[in-house]
Amino acid sequence: xxxxxxxxxxxxxxxxxxxxxxxxxxxxxxxxxxxxxxxxxxxxxxxxxxxxxxxxxxxxxxxxxxxxxxxxxxxxxxxxxxxxxxxxxxxxxxxxxxxxxxxxxxxxxxxxxxxxxxxxxxxxxxxxxxxxxxxxxxxxxxxxxxxxxxxxxxxxxxxxxxxxxxxxxxxxxxxxxxxxxxxxxxxxxxxxxxxxxxxxxxxxxxxxxxxxxxxxxxxxxxxxxxxxxxxxxxxxxx
Numbered sequence: 001x002x003x004x005x006x007x008x009x010x011x012x013x014x015x016x017x018x019x020x021x022x023x024x025x026x027x028x029x030x031x032x033x034x035x036x037x038x039x040x041x042x043x044x045x046x047x048x049x050x051x052x053x054x055x056x057x058x059x060x061x062x063x064x065x066x067x068x069x070x071x072x073x074x075x076x077x078x079x080x081x082x083x084x085x086x087x088x089x090x091x092x093x094x095x096x097x098x099x100x101x102x103x104x105x106x107x108x109x110x111x112x113x114x115x116x117x118x119x120x121x122x123x124x125x126x127x128x129x130x131x132x133x134x135x136x137x138x139x140x141x142x143x144x145x146x147x148x149x150x151x152x153x154x155x156x157x158x159x160x161x162x163x164x165x166x167x168x169x170x171x172x173x174x175x176x177x178x179x180x181x182x183x184x185x186x187x188x189x190x191x192x193x194x195x196x197x198x199x200x201x202x203x204x205x206x207x208x209x210x211x212x213x214x215x216x217x218x219x220x221x222x223x224x225x226x227x228x229x230x231x232x233x234x235x236x237x238x
Contacts, residue, residue: 002026003072008082012039012179016201056103065115075119075214080128087140105147123166126213130171159221163218168220170211175227194229
């Protein structure tokens with residue numbers, strides 16, 4: 001039985017990922033700050049345990065992996081999914097705003113990856129949730145874009161460093177993934193994608209299963225874009 005840690009697992013993409021591994025009979029540690037939602041969702045899954053923690057804080061990250069070590073001894077897979085996406089004008093961004101998104105989205109990936117690697121003595125796999133916004137932007141997304149760009153770079157850096165421990169490190173860059181009210185989307189929301197639909201959390205979960213399959217360990221240091229083809233379109237006004 002594989003042991004898996006998923007951060008930001010109380011809802012959305014993180015929850016879909018936790019469910020996917022639980023369906024594969026893995027032992028899943030679901031980590032989130034949303035205590036009530038986390039316990040509710042973890043209680044629905046077999047072999048899942050909730051750990052309430054703020055992964056933007058190193059001491060709390062250390063506590064998470066101490067629990068995993070005490071209970072499971074080793075770790076096979078880490079999915080760094082936790083993140084926030086508050087968009088605000090650069091003229092309104094406070095120091096607290098900037099540091100909050102930096103530590104939640106980016107520092108957490110470094111903290112969790114380093115602690116996880118200490119438990120992967122037999123090798124393992126790490127997947128970091130990046131974003132297409134690491135390479136393209138809309139206005140007022142500086143904090144989010146900067147952290148996702150950082151995750152992109154951190155992924156290949158970690159892949160090089162952790163290769164000595166036989167740990168693969170890859171990233172996934174989702175595009176538009178609708179985490180709720182999917183049926184309320186407009187036809188043009190779907191049609192603008194080359195795949196003719198908006199993405200679902202399960203699309204990302206299946207990619208995590210693929211990248212962390214030991215048979216696919218020749219994929220390393222990569223960033224898999226899953227956006228229905230949107231970043232391959234040239235969009236001009238005619």
